Amino acid sequence: xxxxxxxxxxxxxxxxxxxxxxxxxxxxxxxxxxxxxxxxxxxxxxxxxxxxxxxxxxxxxxxxxxxxxxxxxxxxxxxxxxxxxxxxxxxxxxxxxxxxxxxxxxxxxxxxxx
Amino acid sequence: xxxxxxxxxxxxxxxxxxxxxxxxxxxxxxxxxxxxxxxxxxxxxxxxxxxxxxxxxxxxxxxxxxxxxxxxxxxxxxxxxxxxxxxxxxxxxxxxxxxxxxxxxxxxxxxx
Numbered sequence: 001x002x003x004x005x006x007x008x009x010x011x012x013x014x015x016x017x018x019x020x021x022x023x024x025x026x027x028x029x030x031x032x033x034x035x036x037x038x039x040x041x042x043x044x045x046x047x048x049x050x051x052x053x054x055x056x057x058x059x060x061x062x063x064x065x066x067x068x069x070x071x072x073x074x075x076x077x078x079x080x081x082x083x084x085x086x087x088x089x090x091x092x093x094x095x096x097x098x099x100x101x102x103x104x105x106x107x108x109x110x111x112x113x114x
Numbered sequence: 115x116x117x118x119x120x121x122x123x124x125x126x127x128x129x130x131x132x133x134x135x136x137x138x139x140x141x142x143x144x145x146x147x148x149x150x151x152x153x154x155x156x157x158x159x160x161x162x163x164x165x166x167x168x169x170x171x172x173x174x175x176x177x178x179x180x181x182x183x184x185x186x187x188x189x190x191x192x193x194x195x196x197x198x199x200x201x202x203x204x205x206x207x208x209x210x211x212x213x214x215x216x217x218x219x220x221x222x223x224x225x226x
Contacts, residue, residue: 032213043205043217044157088157092213101170102147102215106156 003027004091006105013112019076021108023089026070032092033065033072034102039085047087048074079112086110118218120206126224132194135221138187139208147215148181148191149205157205163189196225 004025013019021035032051036044050056050063050072062075072091076083089105119138127133139146147162161171166183174181178197183189193200203222209215 034214043220046214046216049214090215101159101162102213103159104157 003103004089004105006087006089006108008106008108010109010111013079013110015079015081015112015114017079017112019079019083019110019112021074021076021087021089021110023072023074023091023105024070025072025089025091025103027091027093027103028067028070030070030091030093033063034090035061035063035074036088036090036104037085038088038107044088076110079110081112081114084111118206118208118216120204120218120221122221123219124222124224126226127196128226129197130195131225132192133196133200133223133225135191135204135206135223137189137191137206137218139189139206140216141187143208143210143216144186145209145211145215146183146189147207147209148189149207149217150202151205151220152202160191193223196223198225201225 006023034049035047037047038044048063050065053065053067056063060077064073086107086109088107090102093101121136144165148160149157151157160173161181162169163183181191201224203220205217205220207215207217
């Protein structure tokens with residue numbers, strides 16, 4: 001089992017719709033969770049991070065975390081064609097010598113069509 | 115702040131040659147990470163440093179790869195000798211103690 005799993009997609013949504021991206025992780029001791037966006041040919045850029053159970057909203061983006069289910073998601077409201085990219089879920093290791101290390105999922109390709 | 119700086123941005127070399135990739139982290143960040151990204155394997159962590167000390171190099175594929183961080187503002191990743199299967203995009207990232215990592219623009223390496 002991979003440590004961080006994402007549906008590879010591609011996920012295709014119409015402009016203006018809600019895009020829902022999902023991620024599960026295997027290390028129950030993980031404490032920090034990140035969503036990165038990567039445009040083709042570019043480097044990953046941080047969108048959001050979340051540490052506590054529940055929802056965290058930032059503009060059109062909402063991150064949701066459920067530690068009991070080991071599940072984190074990213075919702076993008078009013079999706080725009082400019083949101084078309086690969087979205088990477090990343091999780092910190094539990095600590096000790098792995099403190100600071102992120103484990104990335106394979107990424108979900110999102111396409112928003114006009 | 116200028117962000118994480120990497121050089122060169124593109125490198126084309128022949129099999130067997132030595133390749134050196136360079137990274138300047140964001141000032142004040144005490145963690146530095148080297149990643150490799152390919153279509154097949156995604157984003158893989160190769161090695162990371164804390165306060166210039168290597169912490170985990172378990173992702174380094176083999177002895178042909180080596181990394182150094184002689185001071186807080188500079189790191190290198192060296193491949194010697196290079197092979198075609200090393201072709202990938204290599205990213206450097208740095209973070210502060212909050213674990214938020216910021217990536218450089220990457221170096222696209224092609225080994226012929």
